[in-house]
Amino acid sequence: MxxxxxxxxxxxxxxxxxxxxxxxxxxxxxxxxxxxxxxxxxxxxxxxxxxxxxxxxxxxxxxxxxxxxxxxIKLSLLLDRQFGAVALMGLVVGMMLYGTAYVIPQFLAAIADYNALQSGQIVLLSGIPSLILMPLTPMLIKHIDIRIAVSCGLIIMATSCFIDTVLTVDAVGHDFVHSQLLRGVGVILGFLFLNQAAIAAVSPDDAGDAAGLFNAVRNLGGSLALAGIATVQDQRNWLHSRRLEETLSANSGSVQDYIASLSQAMGGHDAAMRMLAATIQRQALVMTYNDIFWMLGVGIIAVIPLVLFLRPLPTGRAVTMH
CATH class of the missing domain: 1.10.287 (Helix Hairpins)
Known part of the structure; x- marks a missing residue:
């Protein structure tokens, strides 16, 4: 040179x-x-x-x-109808991606007593569809309408979140297999097509700014998700704990029998009450995680109408990957 x-x-x-x-x-x-x-x-x-x-x-x-x-960085790109819609969808998808990657290991560690390796193996399941579908991505982008692909991807991602809203205290890693695999398919169909839409929405001279802004918005969504999850987790856990405690009456015969049998098994009334408190806390925590997955799924559903603002990708344009 x-x-x-x-x-x-x-x-x-x-x-x-x-x-x-x-x-x-x-x-x-x-x-x-x-x-x-x-x-x-x-x-x-x-x-x-x-x-x-x-x-x-x-x-x-x-x-x-x-x-x-x-x-x-050209923030004025956000004023474009298509790019603004893509950025907002990318923000919510980023919240879902980072949120689920954060919540699932927490759940498995707190409820199923998984270690970091075991939790990581479950989280990595969402990457299997990417390995299979990634070589087919250029063909999919050329032959599938972007609005259909993004809609299907968002619906699949939302479905994967709703599947995880019925967890119980007995849930373990294999209970996340189907949702994680679906999530991986949804990411390929939704997120990669959104990336193409972000580049196609602007002129070639602004493509670099568009890619950088889209990635920044996705990462911002992750930060918002982590902050929101921490707040929701504290508030909903407290609420569910109080609601469960309200259902237990000291005058209830079944409650008295349960505490009596627990006291005999644990060797004392105080130990039985501590065990009961731990059981309530465990149930409340599972209900809290179910709420979080539900909120993430609703967030994805809420941005699906923005797909109507997308325009078909121009023919003959090279596929970009970021």
């Missing part, structure tokens, strides 16, 4: 305001979302300070959109 002298003027003309703002804004937002629940949100001084930094960062990013000759 012929030698080219560095063009330092391009370096100094870069959107440093936007670059700095993007790092501060997204970095701060990620920390706030992932650590907020543990730190009691805005009761923590650190969370408040990081939130202020994040807001200032996004302010710098938006300023760069107006002041820079070539912004680091």
């Amino acid at each position: 012929p030698h080219r002298s560095p063009r330092w003027n391009e370096f100094w003309q870069a959107d440093w305001l936007g670059i700095t703002g993007l790092a501060l804004g997204l970095g701060g937002l990620t920390i706030v979302l992932e650590e907020g629940q543990r730190e009691q949100w805005f009761q923590s001084r650190e969370i408040v300070e990081i939130t202020i930094i994040s807001v200032l960062g996004f302010g710098m990013l938006f300023s760069g959109q107006l002041l820079a000759r070539r912004p680091v």
Whole structure:
């Protein structure tokens, strides 16, 4: 390749305001979302300070959109009807992907007493359809209407979440096999076609910005999912625990008989009450995980109508993979 002298003027003309703002804004937002629940949100001084930094960062990013000759990332692409719809669907799909990958190992560790290796093997099941269908992806993209593919993918992903809403305290790894395999098929049909739609929605000159923005939105969805799951888990677990406790009456003969038999087996009344409390907590935790899967499924269903904003992919265009 012929030698080219560095063009330092391009370096100094870069959107440093936007670059700095993007790092501060997204970095701060990620920390706030992932650590907020543990730190009691805005009761923590650190969370408040990081939130202020994040807001200032996004302010710098938006300023760069107006002041820079070539912004680091074109947020104006979100105003395009098709790309905006794709970005919103990508956000929700990212929430589902990261959310399920986070919740399933938690469930298996807390309820089925799985170790990290056993949980990882269950999570990896969703990758099997990708290995099988990935070589066929270019052919699928050329011969299947993108709206049909994305709709089917989203419906399959939602179905995989709803399958996991009937878990019990006896659920183990094999109870996630069907949902994980379905989830993998849904990701191939939905997410990869959404990636193609994101690139096709903009001009070739903006393809790089579109791909970067689409990936950023997907990762943001993951951060939102982790933060939301932590919050929902605490609130719903408390609610289900109280509801289960309300169904137990000290005057109930069946409850008295159960505690008496448990006391005899455990060697004392206090031990029996601790066992009963642990049983309630275990049941409440399973109900909480069922709620989380239901919310993820409803979120996917909610964005399916956005498929109507998609346009067929242009013929003869090369398939892009990101």
